[in-house]
Amino acid sequence: MKVDFSRYPFLVSLNDYMVAVHKYIVDLDSLLENKSIVNLAVKRIESAIKGRIFDGRGLSTDDLVISFHIAVLLIKKVNSRWLQSRFANFEAERSYRFLQEEDQRSLMNVLRVSGVNVDKPRKELRILVGYTKGGREVYDAYDFIIAFQGYVRYTRRFWGEGKWKLVNRLVSGGFVYIRQDELARLGKEVFYVKIMGMFDEIELVPIQTLESLADKVKQLIPEKYVETSGLGGLSLTGKTGKVVVEALPPCIKRIYNAMLKGDNLSHHERFAIATFLLALGVDTEYLVNLFRNLPDFNEKITRYQIEHLAGKRGSGRKYSPYNCESMRSRGLCVAECGVKHPLTYYFSELRKLKKEKDREKTQPASSETRR
């Protein structure tokens, strides 16, 4: 059974698609020369940035598949984590709309091609949940089963919602029972992860046109999401300037990375990272955006809590970050850094990095520029 790639363009690589449909290997240079398809790719990115689902009605499968892949290349080149996630989100949303309309067979097919181990149970599961006042039996029916490994992999951002937690599911023989609408919802997450994975996997070839196009895309990103590259990597902007990720102590870095991945954090973890970053002077806005990745994110509550920690609400008391001992007793310490407070680690690391940088600067210019 074939998958409609115009709906799910991430399920085929550009090369495979070109070979299968046009019998030739893709020539990226000439594709990038094709104004109309490049424009389409940029439009696709623009939609995502503006928070709209790209509307591809009336376009050919070729247009849709190729423009998607060119958009991915451009975004990879731009190298903004925010844009990657934004694009993946809205493209997944677009495909999700189609997925919801598929019949059971093609729904299952799309998910299988996406790498999800999904099946129909040998016998449909019907759970008798109760009776109406008139004595009629009421059943809940489950049409599909999905291997539990895939289930926990793709539902991690939903765990904040009780009904998605494994403990509240019907599980048997290694499979989780799931309803059709839930399966489609899970599919959307699979798509998101797949598209994000493409950014990690693809390798860029140096093409001049790509560079200039990427510059154009960069202009489209709203100011506040532009990541400044501080000491050679991703840095965060805060009130007092930058938070340098490389200098974060191992304990905070772990939480930070888990957050970017969309892991569900414990209460203590949230407290630890929020108070730590607040102590470095980041603003509420920045923290809210970081927490946005969490599965149970709720903007209003998050904002309130952060302002509370920052001492802008309630008693006006500002909460200070845990010291190493408190981190340890909560199981959050992951190394022996020889310091008493994670902040100490950060600042001494920062000094080290600065020194290294200065040293680089004062060294003779590289042979290339000297000629």
Place this chain on the structure above:
Amino acid sequence: MSRHSSRDPREFIVGKYYKIKGGDLVLPDDFRSREFAFQLFNMKSYMRHIVFESKEELKRWILVKLPHSAFYSSAIYEIPDAPTMKEKGWSGAELQLDIDVDHLIECKDKTYNPCKNSSVGLELFREECLEIGLAKAYEAKNILEKDFGLKYIEIHFSGNRGFHVLVKDRDLLLLEGEERRELADYLNGTGLALNIIIPKRRGLISQIPQPEEPGWRGRLARWALYLHRKEAISVSFEEFFWSNLERITQHASIETDAQVTIDTTRLVRIPGSINGKSGLIVSEVKKGPDEEVRLDEFSPFKGTLKIKPLCNMEVYFGGNKNVFSKNITYKVEGNIGVFLLFKGLAGLVYSGDLIV
């Protein structure tokens, strides 16, 4: 012993054990891809990042170092002796559940301080707790088999406070920490929402779950049936179910330590090795869930040991309550003698008659 006066007397006993049983250490087939780690007596930190090419090499090493505790990693690495995680190349980890018997609700009233009126403080548990813990371990194994379709599950006595359930199925190896937490939560009932699994809807008279249903619905129904029968209460099953739901849930929960399960770089005590916290042997449990288990079964020591207790105490060991007075020299059986010595409850007087 006098020659090694700088050595801890416990090292001598450890040496005695490994000289005879050092070949009995049970290693996984892929032990060359595991990191080994050891804790030595009177040393806080671990020796880590060690690899062995053969069992003989391991035995030789152990006979030289006489370790307090011996471990291999639950994780499989490309380069197990590399010093950092990054360089090691993590390529999967077995799943581990940890059941500490003294933390179980059913065992709460069965822990005790062996020292009477003394500043020497220590918490031990009565041997009944082992049965309670083992039953939990079997329950976990059962659920992992039935609900998750897993097949290669071992139950190990940790040598001290409880049981480890080790799941070796290959298709679990790559689960990430947070995904493993979902499994632990499933076993423990953490985050269980009764209003989700037994929905109450408007205009609906809720039906209680049936024992053959999957997931927590079935688990609750089975436990309810069991408790209803056991307590022989005259109320109807249905009434019993609704009015005891919380208690039923508690019984049906496993109570494993989730922190252990989510750790994908955990150390596993080597079966057949001695646990330096107790002088007992880490071992795979072959007994069934309803059989009696006692601490002395896990001691390899016979013969006698002369010891001097450090407090007036009562210790439950080998099915008996053993009473000792402070500072009197006793000649006791090897198994309990070593236990008291390793627990720090007694000093050693003479170990020449100890046999393995």
